[in-house]
Amino acid sequence: MPAGAWSRLGKWRTFADGVALVLGINVWVSVVLLPGSFVGAWADPAALTAALVPLPVLMLGLWRRSEAVLLAGFPSALLLPVALVPEMASAHVYGLLRFSIVAVGLVAYLMSASFFTSFHEPPPPTNVRPLSSSRQPVPPRWRRRFRIYLELTILAVVCPLVLIYFANFHHTNQAFMRTMFPGRVASMTTMLDLLVIALWLILYSYVFLGVLKPHRTGDRDLAGQLSRLRADARRGRPRPAFYVAMAVALGLMAILLWSRYF
């Protein structure tokens, strides 16, 4: 590989690391430092120590260029001080405008870390001969695949934001929390946020990505599954899951009726 290509690659990676570092520090300041100062959390040495933990995690992720550390480790470390001082995540600390700014910063960091750490391919060679297929239009299956990637990205941004907005800022929910948990609204709202994130991760993994898994990992599993389905269909009978679901539905309806009217 020519020296110029190595130099360009080095400069590009340095730029990528710099952008991820700046955006990561921005997230740390807006999620940890400012809310903690606002609620006076830094008088507690344990909270102060927990607040400093995300910084070495971010540095480690940038040094190792590790997706796991940057996309899972650093955001999880940001929750450590919030777990010790739940008031940091309460609705009165985050107004709607500030919540929007922090959300944009967090999404920008996650996208940049995801985008920049995905450059594993070598730099372009000096001589390039275009393939004949490159002059053809993009096949429909690839256009379909790009559409799905875009939709998954939009879902990953919009759904958690909407859920967290309703948990923290919707007046009906907040009034309900104040009625049900007087004096503990901040901690219960923080727990609700964690539950919302966990629910979204489960939905995303099993519902949205789960459906696409056979396509992502190749068609062999899908073909095997289809042949099993055809064998089942030739028998002309539904699978045992059908009978189990039917029995569960009827049993639960009976329980509901019995508990209401007897």
Add this chain to the structure above:
Amino acid sequence: MFFEILSLSLILGSIFFFYECIGYLAHRDYAAAIILMFIGLAVISVAKEMARLALVKKD
């Protein structure tokens, strides 16, 4: 065609159970809401089996 109609009807039926579940949640009758949620899930599982049979028969 029979399996398609049956599957669609069951899916609509499961939506009815989920709708009722929300109603019970609004009245803070959590036990009934959970039972209705599981009924909805069970009915949608039955609908899924019907839809699968319809697809495979068409294939």
